[in-house]
Amino acid sequence: MTEGAIETTAGLVSSVSKRLSRLADMLPPVERAADIGTDHAKLLTLLVRQGKIRKGLGVEVVEGPWRTALNHVAGMGLSDVIEIRKGDGLEPLAPGEVQAVIIAGMGGKTITGILSRSPAVVQSLEWLLLQPMSQAAGLRNFLQGSGWRILEEALVMEREIIYPIILACPGEMPALSEWEAEYGPLLLSERSPLLKRLIEKDIQGLQEILKQLAKSESEESRLREAQILRKCQQMEVLMQ
Numbered sequence: 153m154t155e156g157a158i159e160t161t162a163g164l165v166s167s168v169s170k171r172l173s174r175l176a177d178m179l180p181p182v183e184r185a186a187d188i189g190t191d192h193a194k195l196l197t198l199l200v201r202q203g204k205i206r207k208g209l210g211v212e213v214v215e216g217p218w219r220t221a222l223n224h225v226a227g228m229g230l231s232d233v234i235e236i237r238k239g240d241g242l243e244p245l246a247p248g249e250v251q252a253v254i255i256a257g258m259g260g261k262t263i264t265g266i267l268s269r270s271p272a273v274v275q276s277l278e279w280l281l282l283q284p285m286s287q288a289a290g291l292r293n294f295l296q297g298s299g300w301r302i303l304e305e306a307l308v309m310e311r312e313i314i315y316p317i318i319l320a321c322p323g324e325m326p327a328l329s330e331w332e333a334e335y336g337p338l339l340l341s342e343r344s345p346l347l348k349r350l351i352e353k354d355i356q357g358l359q360e361i362l363k364q365l366a367k368s369e370s371e372e373s374r375l376r377e378a379q380i381l382r383k384c385q386q387m388e389v390l391m392q
């Protein structure tokens with residue numbers, strides 16, 4: 153079945169990834185939401201079909217995905233309720249145009265850059281739904297330092313990759329510890345099996361670095377080894 157032929161919401165849900173489906177579940181119902189870096193626009197079509205949003209706005213900076221998004225929305229017969237704009241980050245949006253912004257599938261640094269370049273749009277929002285592919289600590293610290301509170305967090309595993317999802321609203325949040333920023337204050341307090349698996353994977357990554365460092369005889373490598381070993385020990389404690 154082609155995507156254009158998917159007519160039922162159940163069919164649409166089963167055609168999107170577990171990650172996109174979880175993002176849709178976590179968005180509170182709003183009148184209008186924007187998906188930045190919308191790519192295929194599947195998240196917006198799912199949100200409209202589920203009745204989570206009445207109007208969707210997709211932003212895409214690259215020509216190819218922008219056309220794919222336009223075609224997908226047209227194929228679903230939703231061009232009257234989902235608009236796809238070509239542009240960079242939040243720049244194509246006016247303050248107050250949407251209540252929620254979703255930015256998923258990009259690095260934490262890219263997401264932080266997009267948010268910090270458009271403060272007027274960000275200040276007008278009720279919700280931010282973010283799914284960083286990397287550098288989640290920097291993104292969480294940015295949220296804390298710019299008047300956003302993390303309200304809900306989730307981890308989703310797909311093809312052995314674990315993705316964090318963050319739902320934030322305007323509000324105060326205490327400064328985050330190193331590990332709260334890295335793994336999420338709420339996720340850390342829950343200590344779910346998936347969080348333990350994520351920490352284990354990160355420890356394995358550090359152990360690979362230790363193997364490489366062991367090949368070097370420099371003083372700098374010994375210092376780095378000691379730092380990494382300390383970090384691994386702290387991470388072991390986090391999993392208990």
Ligand SMILES: C[S@@+](CC[C@H](N)C(=O)[O-])C[C@H]1O[C@@H](n2cnc3c(N)ncnc32)[C@H](O)[C@@H]1O
Nearest residue numbers: 189190191211212213214217239240241256257
């Ligand atoms: C890996 S895809 C993720 C697509 C979708 N959001 C998802 O989670 O499945 C990232 C998309 O963001 C787009 N993108 C990257 N930087 C952007 C920016 N500054 N403004 C708009 N789109 C951007 C890319 O062209 C690409 O289509």
